[in-house]
Amino acid sequence: MAQRQRPTSLRDRARYLFDRTLARSTGALLGWLALCCLAVVVPVSALLVWTDPAAPRSLSGRLTAVWRTSAETLRLGGVTGAPLRMLLSVLLGLITLLCVSTLVGVITTGLGDRLTELRRGRSTVLERGHAVVLGWSDQVFTVVGELIAARAEEGGGVVAVLADRDTAEMQTALAPAPGTAPGVRLVCRTGSLTDPAALALVTPAAAASVLVLPAEGADADLEVVRTLLALRAALGARTGPPVVAAVRDERHLPAARLAAGPLGTVLETEVTTARLLVQAARRPGLPAALRDLLDFAGAEFHVVDAPDHLVGQDFGGIALCFEASCVVGFLTADGRALLAPAPDTVLAAGDRLVVVARDAVTAASAVPVDCRPAVDPTAMAAGGPEAPEPSRVLVLGWNRRAPLVVDLLRRTVGPGSRLDVVTGPNGGARPTTGPDGTDRLDVVFRPGDPVREETLRGLDVFGYDRVLVLAPDPEAGAERPDDRTLLTLLVLRSLEEETGRALPVVAELCEHRSRALAPLGPASDAVVRGELTALLMAQIAHGPELAAVFEELFAARGGALALCPAGDHVTPGREASFATVVAAALERGACAIGYRAHGAGRSGGLRLCPRKDERRVWGAEDEILVLTAAPGGSEDAHRTDGGRDRVPRMRLSHEGGDSPSGLSLG
Known part of the structure; x- marks a missing residue:
């Protein structure tokens, strides 16, 4: 049996009729507006007249007073007399009201459009030097x-x-x-x-x-x-x-x-990101060190004029001449950057100093002081860094930077290394041998989805020396690229908590806001795609002469910045000054620019440009941030037939005019 329909109330009928009337046209809306105004104005006007002691006594006089009060309120005029005159008065009032309303509407629309235009920011910037x-x-x-x-x-x-x-x-x-x-x-x-x-x-x-x-x-x-x-x-x-x-x-x-x-400098994001991923995998903690070195919050690179009395002196002596800044190379008169040159390299006339200092004022106004008396040769470590050993690397995911990562790993790992890549069937190109046909790195592709927990549990992830998690390309799907990376990191983090073992993971992220969300373990790092390029762009924009410095800095095989164990430079457990560390690094063809004490954490704790006379007990697990020369020497990095490890030059090289023939790509 059908349910009995509820009777419609009078209120619902009135509301439905009112809605239907409003939906007809603008005229209906104006009619309702006029009716509502009269329903309020006329009774109130009548109440004012009837409560006025000076109001006329007769009914016709009071009705005329009500008309005048209502007409003045609605701006319809207060003409009395014959009905035709009153009708003409109402018509004239409506015309006046229409004209005034139209004028107000035009002014309001014009002001609104102007405010919208100003909100869009269409005025010209008048500042200079911005x-x-x-x-x-x-x-x-x-x-x-x-x-x-x-x-x-x-x-x-x-x-x-x-x-x-x-x-x-x-x-x-x-x-x-x-x-x-x-x-x-x-x-x-x-x-x-x-x-x-x-x-x-x-x-x-x-x-x-x-x-x-x-x-x-x-x-x-x-x-x-x-x-x-x-x-x-x-x-x-x-x-x-x-x-x-x-x-x-x-x-x-x-x-x-x-x-x-x-005058233009052009950087390439993909190569820079790939290099940073490999550097972070080889030297844990380096991304945070690079951020500290390349941002404007602390110490950064500067190019300053050399004092006249330093011209003709060798780099080994100049590197120990400044107490609160670190000299890392020369910018020659022809614009070439010589980073971490040999200690006997002489500063020529017209050359400038490349230093790491707190700010430009400190770098430019530093007074040379001989810091060699603070060097303790007995505290220097014997020998040098060991040759690279074979390693096992796991790569989870694939993107357009992955071939660059594989190629860079092939050039930097020790002979006999192995690279396992876990990716889907559409992962991309699959290189198996190096460009030179060597077997330094054996690349093996394994099918599987890195997001799935069973895939990662089926791998011996703790048997790898390092794990790289690559973010999908932004155009690879509709979802945000970092979502899959965060899921992969979450599974890896759960494995760390289950076993109580730290896993050396380097994750690539696409958005800087994802770094705070990434579940990173104590031995993990995160590299935000394009962040290093952005920092370099800001540094070069602030100091255009740094373009040559950064070109040389990131042109060396595997990167010229490294975090090395303090035991490579000073004897662990011995108290020594930072000048001793600098002198030991110079003997090994590097420039020490800072250190990080053990326990400070990989996301911070880096101390850049300490005073040369600062003394501390160096532990075996402390780390020294050094800048090393390009393979074969800094001078070789500028040969026009440079090796394949060089990045292309950032600028055009011209010998006569702005012509395509002057293009130099290294």
């Missing part, structure tokens, strides 16, 4: 944060960001916390990066530097090239400021460097 950031990607947070920190150290300035996004959203996402950047102002503008008119909003011609960030997507590098061309069109015949850009695919490097021009 930093300009073009583009939006996950690297923008690192780049803008470092530029703001650098400007804050200098006493203030402006950082302008142009991207095809809402200005308010960019301002909210990038604005530093109150009080963290005194005197620094962040300006965001909205516009197309490939439109010279939009680029003019941030006044690139008056900027101190321009940074072009790589975007995501298949055509990201082509967008960078178009932006560089638009920047050249916006600057016209003017030389313009130094330009720092980055691309993801090395195939687009020549075109990007041509578009950037002779």
Whole structure:
């Protein structure tokens, strides 16, 4: 039996009728509005008249007073008399009300559009000597944060960001916390990066530097090239400021460097990330050390003029001439960087010093002091670092950087090493032998999904010397790339907790916000894709002369920065000064620039540029951060027929004009 229908109430019928009437047209809405106004104004006007002691006594007089009060309230005029005159008065009042309402609407719309336009950031930046950031990607947070920190150290300035996004959203996402950047102002503008008119909003011609960030997507590098061309069109015949850009695919490097021009520096993200992954796997704790060294929060690289009396002296003596900064090489008069040169290398006239110091003022104003009396030769360790031994490496996942990682591992591991790769059937290309046909690294591919717990439990993960977790490419699927990486790390972390053993894991992440979420163990590191490139871009934008330094720094086989056991330089258990460590490193062809005490943790605790006379008892598990020379010597790294371990040059090499024939890729 059907359920008996509930009778519709009068209230529901009235509401339904009212909704249907409002949905008909604007006229119906105005009618209801007028009816509601009359239903309120007329009774209140009548109450005012009937409670007024001076009101007329007659009914017609009071009704006329009610009409006048209501008409004045509704701005319809108060004409009395014949009905036609009253009707004309109402019509005139309605026309006046319509005109006034239209005028108010036009003014409101115009002001609203203007406020919206101002909110979008369409006014031109008038400052000079500011930093300009073009583009939006996950690297923008690192780049803008470092530029703001650098400007804050200098006493203030402006950082302008142009991207095809809402200005308010960019301002909210990038604005530093109150009080963290005194005197620094962040300006965001909205516009197309490939439109010279939009680029003019941030006044690139008056900027101190321009940074072009790589975007995501298949055509990201082509967008960078178009932006560089638009920047050249916006600057016209003017030389313009130094330009720092980055691309993801090395195939687009020549075109990007041509578009950037002779003052441009172009970095390649994929190779840099692959090198950092291999460095972190070979030397645990190095990512955190690199972040400390390349950000503006502590000590960083500087190029300073050498005092006249140091010209003609050898590098071994100069390295022990500064108490609170570390000299790591020379920048020659022709622009070549000699990092960790031989101790007998002489400083020539016109050469500059490459130092690691707390700030530019400390580096430039440091007074040379002979620190050799603080060196204790009896505390130096005998011998040198051992040759690399065979190792077992496990790679979980595959992406477009994986072939670079495999190639770099092949060049740096000891003979007889083994690399196991766990990836799905569509993992990508599968190299089995090295480019030179050697068997230094045996590569074996194993099917399986690294996210599944049974896959990892089926592996003897604790039998590997290091584990690399590679993030999927952003365009590989609809999900966020870091989700699979975080799941893999969660399974590995659970295995660590079950066995009570630490697993040396290096995880690649795509977003910097994922680092705080990553379940990393005590022996694990996280490398954020593109973070190192972003730090390098900020450093080069702040000091363009550092381009040659960083080119040489990251051109050496496997990287020129290393965390070495303190026992390689000083005798464990002996008290010695840091000058002793520096002298011991010089004998081994390296430059010591800091140390990390045992127990400080891999995510921090690095002490850069300690005073040469600082003394402490060095433990066997303490670590020394050193900078080593390229294989074969720093001078060999600049040969035009450089080896395959060199990264391509960051800049164009010109001998006559801005022509494609002047392109040099090392």
